[in-house]
Amino acid sequence: MAADGTPLLELEGISKRFGPVQALDRVDFAVSAGEVVGLVGDNGAGKSTLVKAIAGINPPDDGAVRFEGREVRISRPQDATELGIATVYQDLALCDNLDVVSNLFLGREQVSAGPGQVSRQLDEVKMEHETADLLSNLAVTIPSLRSEVGTLSGGQRQQVAVARSLLGDPKVVMLDEPTAALGVPQTKQVLELIRRLRERNLGVVVISHNLADVFAIADRVFVLRLGRAAGEFRAEEATEEQVVAAITGVGDGRDKGERAGEEERA
């Protein structure tokens, strides 16, 4: 399944249980460098649980995680960050009252010596410079780096959030519904940005409900259904119908009861 040799991130037999709900059941998942994996599934299929397990927010109960071929434990968000796994959540976690530069460097501000060398002050010039470099590398156009993030469009905000995740020089970037609630041209911008992440040889995991977007961007489509791996397709070979069938489990008689059960849980 991996495009070239060992996958960057490899999960084996990941299980996670919340009380009576088996959110993930022995899931195997992998992403390689320079590969975009679309992670799809119905509501409650376990997409977010899987991403949160990788991000260290809800560590799995069972299963092995390998990063660059090495067995690792991700039990806190910091563990994931240190390994080089960045996550952009759907709510983006931006401060609307701060400008683009401040948001990008939030929590890792660059400082230089202040007046009289007695204190350290923000090095705005350096931060703005690096922001301009990063955004132009990603071909992201923002009217002004000093405009408040709250005044940007949804697509620009998404791009700022993605750019911010790149500051820590990650190897894997996970995006949770990056195109939800975006208009057509903005969706196009964000998909373009994801392509450039692939060109930078990052491993990219994209959660999405929108199959058209997934097919537009992903090399591989990974389907979760009721917490289990329900299919895996090479995007260029598969059709949307096949993926939809895997998502809904249509044509598989035993699923009816399970679907009803899932709706009750939801």
Next chain:
Amino acid sequence: MSATGAATADEGTEGRSTTGQALRRLVQGDLSSVRVVLGLIVIAIIFQVQEERFLSAQNLTNLMLQITTIGLISVGIVYVLLLGEIDLSVGAVSGLSAAVMAVLSVNHGWNAYLAIAAAVAVGAGIGFLQGSLFSRFVVPSFVVTLAGLLAWEGALLQVLGKTGSLNINDPKITGLANTFYSDTVGWIFAAAIIAAYGAVLVLGYRKRVSAGLADGGPLPLVVRFVFLSALVIAAVAILNSDRGVPLAVMILLGFVVGMEYVAKRTTFGRHVFAVGGNAEAARRAGIRVNAVRVAVFTISGSMAAIGGVMAASRLFAVNQNSGGNELLLLAIAGPVIAGTSLFGGRGSVWTALLGALVIGSISNGMDLLSLSSAVKLMVTGGVLLLAVLVDAVARQQRQTSGRV
């Protein structure tokens, strides 16, 4: 970045390097200050027409002395407002801290500076305690500091004892609010302020140019420099023609500039804005949100104590009314009137000074006209209400025009 208030008119700014945009940014960034300055001018005209003493050098000097306590307390309040919180205890804390200083100085013969330090430590300790309770137990700051308001007022009565008032006679303490510098020293201050401001502008601009980030040329900076220089020279000229530049005004200015620097140029200040804007985002960015909150309330308590010391120095005494009356509400109203948002994340420490000037001018002018406290309170309340409405409308505009 800076106090935007109603300024974020649209997001359609294009191109990073046009003079037009730089000018626009200058205007937008300072618009709420401009609004307040216009308001001040209107207030001045209204009172000057009815009472010609209003703009006399003597009255303007009095005005500056009258606003130092409110201004100092407001500096701390700005930080609390930036978090989107409120500190209702600052009036009581200022009274209690001043009483501690007075008791130590008068009854126990402490050195003046030690007594002042003890007062500030009391304020800082109270702020730390309230901030810790607020962030640790996730109680609304409103409630924690309301409890504080009552408790510390009780503590003030306790500390003052039966007599209920203490006269301060240590000249080092009373000198804080009653020292005036000679004309020469005043002009030296003016020259130093102008030179320092010029140096900051030039160095900042050169750094941006060398990094290739200069946008719009030096014109906006020159405008700002000329404006500030004229303001400083006019202020010193006026103060010199009365008793001279007061020490209290220099103390207030020092705190405003210093705390504005902390707010806008340090990592801590950036984190205060971030927590006020989106605490969850700040937390996920690795900012220790609770530590920021505790630090801000500690600052608020410390500034309240410093304001209390200044009030005691001016009055030559501490009594049961110290820190009472409408001091608390005026100290909160000032920054809000001048454009610091009650909703957190927007504002600047300058609004502490500007707001105190607005409130002080109204109160001073009404005193000159011998209006009753009934009228004074109603007018001040009306001005506060107007300011809050402007803040709320600005916020709504941001929300409707902000996102596409």
